[in-house]
Amino acid sequence: MLSRISLRRFSVLGAAKAAQKAEVDWIASKNQWSYFNDESYVKRSESLKLNKPEIRESLLSNSSESGPASIENYSQRLAYHSPVAIDETFKMAYEMLETDAGLIYKNIDRFRAKLKTATDEKEIEFLKKTIDKLLVSAEISNPEVLYNATFNPASTLDMSQPVYRQLAKEKWESYDLMITMQRLEQLHVIPDTLPTLEPKVDVKVKFPHNLEEEFSSWVTPGEILPAYAVAQPPTIQIQEFDTVESKQLYSVLIVNPDTPDLATNSFSTTLQYGLANVPLDNVDNVIDTKKLLENGDKFTFKDYVPLVPEKNAQNQRACLWVFKQNGELSIGDVARENFDIRAFVETHGLNAVGAHVWRQHFDRSVETVREQYGLGKGRVFRRVRGTKPIIE
Amino acid sequence: MFNPFRPSTISGFPSGSVVLKTFVRGKRQSTQSASTKKVVNQLSALSASRKQPKLLNLCNEDLIKHRTIVNAWKMFKRREEQRRHNQLKKQYKSIYNAMEDLKQTSPKLFELANAKEEGKRFPLEMRVPTDFPPTQPWVYNYSPKKETK
Amino acid sequence: MSLFRLGSGSYHPSGSILQITALKNVVQIRTATKKVSGSKTNKNDSAGRRLGPKVHEGNFVKPGQIIMRQRGSKIHPGENVKIGIDHTVYAVEPGYVHFYHDPFHPLRKYVGVSLKKNLPLPTPHFAPRVRRFGYELIEDPSEAVKEEQHMSRKEYLYQPKLDELSKAREENKSNLLSKFNEFISKELSLELGAKDLNLTLERYYNVHELVKLKGMSVESAETQTTYNYVHSLKLAKARGDLSSEEFEDSLAHYHDLVDQLSKKITVDATGALTKYLSAEEKASRKDEIIEKLETEYSNRVLSIQDKIFVGDLIATPGVFDVAEREDLAKKYLPLVVPLTVPGSVIENIDARKPPKGVIVQRIFDEATRSTRVVGRPKEVFATQ
Numbered sequence: 055m056l057s058r059i060s061l062r063r064f065s066v067l068g069a070a071k072a073a074q075k076a077e078v079d080w081i082a083s084k085n086q087w088s089y090f091n092d093e094s095y096v097k098r099s100e101s102l103k104l105n106k107p108e109i110r111e112s113l114l115s116n117s118s119e120s121g122p123a124s125i126e127n128y129s130q131r132l133a134y135h136s137p138v139a140i141d142e143t144f145k146m147a148y149e150m151l152e153t154d155a156g157l158i159y160k161n162i163d164r165f166r167a168k169l170k171t172a173t174d175e176k177e178i179e180f181l182k183k184t185i186d187k188l189l190v191s192a193e194i195s196n197p198e199v200l201y202n203a204t205f206n207p208a209s210t211l212d213m214s215q216p217v218y219r220q221l222a223k224e225k226w227e228s229y230d231l232m233i234t235m236q237r238l239e240q241l242h243v244i245p246d247t248l249p250t251l252e253p254k255v256d257v258k259v260k261f262p263h264n265l266e267e268e269f270s271s272w273v274t275p276g277e278i279l280p281a282y283a284v285a286q287p288p289t290i291q292i293q294e295f296d297t298v299e300s301k302q303l304y305s306v307l308i309v310n311p312d313t314p315d316l317a318t319n320s321f322s323t324t325l326q327y328g329l330a331n332v333p334l335d336n337v338d339n340v341i342d343t344k345k346l347l348e349n350g351d352k353f354t355f356k357d358y359v360p361l362v363p364e365k366n367a368q369n370q371r372a373c374l375w376v377f378k379q380n381g382e383l384s385i386g387d388v389a390r391e392n393f394d395i396r397a398f399v400e401t402h403g404l405n406a407v408g409a410h411v412w413r414q415h416f417d418r419s420v421e422t423v424r425e426q427y428g429l430g431k432g433r434v435f436r437r438v439r440g441t442k443p444i445i446e
Numbered sequence: 447m448f449n450p451f452r453p454s455t456i457s458g459f460p461s462g463s464v465v466l467k468t469f470v471r472g473k474r475q476s477t478q479s480a481s482t483k484k485v486v487n488q489l490s491a492l493s494a495s496r497k498q499p500k501l502l503n504l505c506n507e508d509l510i511k512h513r514t515i516v517n518a519w520k521m522f523k524r525r526e527e528q529r530r531h532n533q534l535k536k537q538y539k540s541i542y543n544a545m546e547d548l549k550q551t552s553p554k555l556f557e558l559a560n561a562k563e564e565g566k567r568f569p570l571e572m573r574v575p576t577d578f579p580p581t582q583p584w585v586y587n588y589s590p591k592k593e594t595k
Numbered sequence: 596m597s598l599f600r601l602g603s604g605s606y607h608p609s610g611s612i613l614q615i616t617a618l619k620n621v622v623q624i625r626t627a628t629k630k631v632s633g634s635k636t637n638k639n640d641s642a643g644r645r646l647g648p649k650v651h652e653g654n655f656v657k658p659g660q661i662i663m664r665q666r667g668s669k670i671h672p673g674e675n676v677k678i679g680i681d682h683t684v685y686a687v688e689p690g691y692v693h694f695y696h697d698p699f700h701p702l703r704k705y706v707g708v709s710l711k712k713n714l715p716l717p718t719p720h721f722a723p724r725v726r727r728f729g730y731e732l733i734e735d736p737s738e739a740v741k742e743e744q745h746m747s748r749k750e751y752l753y754q755p756k757l758d759e760l761s762k763a764r765e766e767n768k769s770n771l772l773s774k775f776n777e778f779i780s781k782e783l784s785l786e787l788g789a790k791d792l793n794l795t796l797e798r799y800y801n802v803h804e805l806v807k808l809k810g811m812s813v814e815s816a817e818t819q820t821t822y823n824y825v826h827s828l829k830l831a832k833a834r835g836d837l838s839s840e841e842f843e844d845s846l847a848h849y850h851d852l853v854d855q856l857s858k859k860i861t862v863d864a865t866g867a868l869t870k871y872l873s874a875e876e877k878a879s880r881k882d883e884i885i886e887k888l889e890t891e892y893s894n895r896v897l898s899i900q901d902k903i904f905v906g907d908l909i910a911t912p913g914v915f916d917v918a919e920r921e922d923l924a925k926k927y928l929p930l931v932v933p934l935t936v937p938g939s940v941i942e943n944i945d946a947r948k949p950p951k952g953v954i955v956q957r958i959f960d961e962a963t964r965s966t967r968v969v970g971r972p973k974e975v976f977a978t979q
Binding site: 127265321446 | 657658689711720721722723724725726727728732739742745801809811815818819821822825826827829830834925930931933959
């Protein structure tokens, strides 16, 4: 009975179906996921390929006698046994997913053609977003892409590919973002500096001048660092997950909201570092020593001065804020002391997209750093906190 | 995982067959062998968590293969679900169209067809709903069963 | 118990008897009694616990001052206020008491201490907190020095260890510098002034540390080192130690020196100082070494001398980076030579009495799915 009905239906939709089937067959014969930078209608980046040829071989062809290439130890490799029938099942699954990806690529092609003729700005933006989404869905189940994103360090991924950005974003949201937001809230960076933050970019900070392993790697938000470890400007990585065409301008501020203000027996905010008009994109996403050396003067509007907490002045927070700019900014002379970050953000129309924080307190290296920066000798406060109220 | 309570298939009896025990007067004798009893005893001393099957340690390639297989299966299931959904949508549409047709051609019949039957929660004589119509949709020479009295 | 009983009188604890006369009237008769002891109920009263607010809206409080004594948290602790074990609410900052409601817990009453007189509570959710610094400045210089030098017990106990570490670092540095000095003066026969030599040595020491300890690429380590120097010059200029002409001069001089050195010296993947090789030279040396390894030292069992030679070839200064070295070592100096390499398996041996220099191994044959015993020459295994 079933066959009779499907036959009848086929007679109606026959022509359309046959055409679609032919298209599927043709695409399947093209092996979408095996083509890179080819003359075929889809030009896939070479970075979507698994970057280790021997592992690629052992992933895509059937498991060889010598065992999986990802296990480096010879005897362990020999001792390993794959689950029953995983290769055959994988082959079927791969073909199915690849055919699906082919159809998506066909769609992408159609949208790209539309994009070429589109003139309306809104339409163009919509088409670009759609193409990005489709590019993600065409590659997200590609085992080679999955392998690269799962087992290779994030720094080696090609962030110009929407699929890698999507996978990196998922990873970021599952851990680093949560840690950052927790530290920002618990250390009251929010709302002591700015009211709140809607995180859009992954901000990472490190101090590459350090020779100790302990201080030269990426700083976990909220970490307490000694003064000598932060004596030179940090390297800041700003990873954007949406597509950035040409260059996007960013500004970065480091403020210390815990500078003792004895006149009011309270605290004031100090601007420690100010960068503006830093052009970055998806791939070129780091403000590092090389950039600072070459054209640091161009985008530094306030030179870096590390936090140098005085004896018994307790922990101080270095709050780093990253802003997206709408256009080029011209920032005049800004006073370092009594800096009002909220007013600054308001006047320049900045949009906070990410933040970071580390802490410092008095240590034995503070004196040297003070000398280096010509800050004079630090004050000394009593060890026990007094009971005098705020002076209004 | 060894399970002493699983019916064994090697001992000569096909699995599922019933072994009738004959009653023996006197002290009850265990049917398990001494070695089985020992294993049972040992296992009883282990906690349940230690009796769990070992976690599969897949190598990187196999993990990715496994994920790919799961992805493909998900896609297959999604498509199947989509197909069923479309089918139901079509069925509903055709029911709707038929009723509209009926409304146009014979409002009286339409009224009758939609009449509420008080006190009837679910028509017991109704066929179990199926995806496809029966092979013989209408029995033309139907005659109700004669009541025997 | 029913109070009214027909017939005889009923006893009442207060010492009265109810009698029913013939006319069925109830007549109460009080008999003579004397209370011997008191009752056991209603004896639990205690003196008042003096609960309630101790200060009122707008009053000034000092840290530690009690604001409210209560049973249970009738009033919750708000800003700058804490709650004790018996729910006593007390101030932790000096300021003015305010009773208020918090929009996040609309059913609770709160008490807080506002640090300024006319500052209402609660502080708006997105507004910065008002905080008191509270630490007083030590004006007396000698006392200030004493306080600054004061260490916590933990810091004090760590001092010998820290001294030891810095001493070891200094020693390591001076050793390295003398080695570098020797290399520069003897092997490269560079003639540098004392100041330049010092600059050069410091530069390559820093590059060495960055490359060796942190696994930085040589190029970025050199950039970082240049940046360090430029930064220190800028700071000197900002301090006023250098005039702007002096600054420009030193900067130009340093860049010249770096240019001059970069064509002669470089640092290896392991951080060792080596002669500079141009990209073409490097590539040709690489090809040469790989070809030699491929033709002469692959697919055979290597003797110990061969292994040492291959190791030296891979570690040729200034040619391969760390990853390449690892890959080459994995390929040409494996921990165990694979079974497929000719001469690495000796069949048909007596497992009980293996010949000298042969190690007996049980291996799993995938094809037959069984184990078999084979002998393997000692050289098959890497010497630790």
